[in-house]
Amino acid sequence: MTKQQFMARLKAKLKGLPKKDVEERLSFYGEMIDDRIESGLSEEEALSEVGSADEVAAEIIGEMATSAALKEKVENKKLSAWQIILLALGSPLWISLLIAGLAVIISVYAVIWTLTAALWVVELPFLIFAFISKYLFIGCKYTTRGALYLTRQCLSFIKSTFK
Amino acid sequence: MDIQLKRGLLDICVLAAIKNEDSYGYKIIKDMKPYIEMSESTLYTILKRLELSGMLTVRTSEHDGRLRKYYHITKAGLGRLEDFKDEWREVMLIYQFVTKEDSAK
Numbered sequence: 001m002t003k004q005q006f007m008a009r010l011k012a013k014l015k016g017l018p019k020k021d022v023e024e025r026l027s028f029y030g031e032m033i034d035d036r037i038e039s040g041l042s043e044e045e046a047l048s049e050v051g052s053a054d055e056v057a058a059e060i061i062g063e064m065a066t067s068a069a070l071k072e073k074v075e076n077k078k079l080s081a082w083q084i085i086l087l088a089l090g091s092p093l094w095i096s097l098l099i100a101g102l103a104v105i106i107s108v109y110a111v112i113w114t115l116t117a118a119l120w121v122v123e124l125p126f127l128i129f130a131f132i133s134k135y136l137f138i139g140c141k142y143t144t145r146g147a148l149y150l151t152r153q154c155l156s157f158i159k160s161t162f163k
Numbered sequence: 164m165d166i167q168l169k170r171g172l173l174d175i176c177v178l179a180a181i182k183n184e185d186s187y188g189y190k191i192i193k194d195m196k197p198y199i200e201m202s203e204s205t206l207y208t209i210l211k212r213l214e215l216s217g218m219l220t221v222r223t224s225e226h227d228g229r230l231r232k233y234y235h236i237t238k239a240g241l242g243r244l245e246d247f248k249d250e251w252r253e254v255m256l257i258y259q260f261v262t263k264e265d266s267a268k
Contacts, residue, residue: 028188028207031231035189038227050203059204067208 003033003043006053013057017064025060112150116143164199173201175247177209178218178240185222185233210234218243 001009007026014022029050036046050056119140126136164172176199180191192206201209213219218240222233 025204025207027230028232029203031187031229032189032203034229035187035231039189039193056204059202063204063208 001044001047001053003030003047006033006047006050009053010057013053014060017061029056109150109154112147116140116147119143169199172199173205173209174213174218175244177206177213178236178244181219181234181236182241182244185235187231187233191234213240 007030010029011022011026014025032050033043033046036049037043041049051059119136123136123140176195177191180186180194186194188203188206188210192201192203195201210219210221214221216239217237219237220235222235223230224233225231
């Protein structure tokens with residue numbers, strides 16, 4: 001491998017990093033290689049002392065990750081404050097909202113059944129007058145059937161979410 | 164050597180390598196080699212850190228038809244080396260404490 005190949009490979013490996021930083025590092029390594037050659041090493045020897053482009057890139061990225069991790073450690077206080085806020089406000093809020101939502105659904109469901117029951121109660125006194133009651137009876141029947149259908153649909157939906 | 168301990172010492176060694184005269188990357192590594200070894204990427208990180216904290220300044224100058232960066236120690240850098248000497252006396256006291264048991268045997 002020549003110095004040029006080394007530099008090209010290193011540049012490609014550091015592609016994701018900030019451009020200015022990459023340029024600076026590349027010129028640093030270029031200087032290191034040139035100085036080794038100047039001190040009497042061959043290009044090949046100089047490159048083997050510096051290490052392969054892949055190794056160097058891994059080292060650079062590793063070092064950047066370490067300094068980033070150290071920075072994060074310093075900023076940890078800020079992060080945990082946010083976590084506290086999220087835990088204190090966010091989580092119980094969502095749980096109570098979820099409970100409220102479920103309560104609304106259940107109450108709507110209860111209303112449907114109450115309506116059905118009321119229709120049946122109203123129908124009872126008219127039982128004697130078969131003619132009038134006939135139509136009311138149909139109403140009762142279909143409401144009940146509708147409510148039962150709704151129940152079945154809901155149950156199968158709940159079942160499917162747990163599958 | 165323990166990584167944590169070495170990390171702290173490397174900064175001092177780099178400052179010591181440019182204490183008497185301005186130096187450049189490869190020379191710093193070469194001068195330090197008999198005492199402590201470091202990779203190029205470590206040296207780069209240390210030089211950057213020392214520059215940002217005002218311990219050294221960088222100048223680029225031409226050498227043999229190419230550019231080379233020279234590092235110059237600042238007053239703050241020299242002060243840091245002086246502090247290290249004092250700190251090391253404390254470290255030596257700790258060393259004595261650590262090895263006390265051994266000599267008593």
